[in-house]
Amino acid sequence: MSDSAYRVETTSRLAQWRIDNLASCTYRKSDPFKIGKWNWHLSVEKNRVLFVRLYPEISNLTRDNPPIASFIIRVVCSVGDRKALTHPEITNKKLKSNDDFVWAIEVPLTGKFIIDVEFLDLKTASGEGGEPCSIWAGGLTQKRSNATALASLSRMLTEGIHTDIMINVSDGSIGAHRAILAARSPVFQSMFSHDLKERELSTINISDMSIEACQAFLNYIYGNIGHEEFLTHRLALLHAADKYDISDLKDACHESLLEDIDTKNVLERLQNASLYQLPRLKTSCIRYLVKFGKIYDIRDDFNAFLLCADRDLVAEIFAEVLGAWKGF
Incomplete structure (x- = not known):
């Protein structure tokens, strides 16, 4: 069983990593966690500045079809009045490696804190060269709707439905x-x-x-x-x-x-x-x-x-x- 210090708790679109203690000069990488089609990692590195990274686990899926992510990421102090630092919203960012999203936090953090990532959307590129499509219900619904509409148009022509x-x-x-x-x-x-x-x-x-x-x-x-x-x-x-x-x-x-x-x-x-x-x-x-x-x-x-x-x-x-x- 994985050490709880490295485990990330998730719901369908939310990931939270609770860190109880981070030494003055250290690095820590989370266990993989599943959001959408991909396994993800969070990592923190503290050396004068705290660097927070979010990236998908390297795999054939990531190489061939990397996620295009929109998300909000926060660091929340888990004691006292729960002060939060929030990064500006990330929109349609292609993530392939651990260098694609790096958040440098210069405000000193001590004690326990939570890294909170709320995924607003995850998209993949269209194989036909079209616009990227969301993997979640809205995008799948749109994709199915487009396919059904095209099939219906084809039937109208091939079967001569109400031609005028x-x-x-x-x-x-x-x-x-x-x-x-x-x-x-x-x-x-x-x-x-x-x-x-x-x-x-x-x-x-x-x-x-x-x-x-x-x-x-x-x-x-x-x-x-x-x-x-x-x-x-x-x-x-x-x-x-x-x-x-x-x-x-x-x-x-x-x-x-x-x-x-x-x-x-x-x-x-x-x-x-x-x-x-x-x-x-x-x-x-x-x-x-x-x-x-x-x-x-x-x-x-x-x-x-x-x-x-x-x-x-x-x-x-x-x-x-x-x-x-x-x-x-």
């Missing part, structure tokens, strides 16, 4: 919901808000899109697109994102197209970068062609490209070529 608009594409039709389209695209919102034919006939004609690409487009809007589906239809999705002013989809396509430039697609990517005003993609394609010399590997295709490419784009490429020659 028909999208006609080059080789078929798909039912959708004008409220969802309007919420995701200012162009769709304008269509349905004014006396346009789309509002009157409850149809949208997208003749430049196949039914497979349109399905991928709607799956993205409804939060249900798969990775392979996205990769397959990136260029069609980019066109739709630009046409219907869906900036997050355009950004996603831009990022994805940057990842796998090669000699087979670089000229098409360059053309699309110019057409849809994607500066980083354009710079990356020109750099790939010129700095890495791939322009010589596809000489015939590149010469054909120059005959039909935008003049400003051709001028930009040749400026880069001239700059490269001057560097030799």
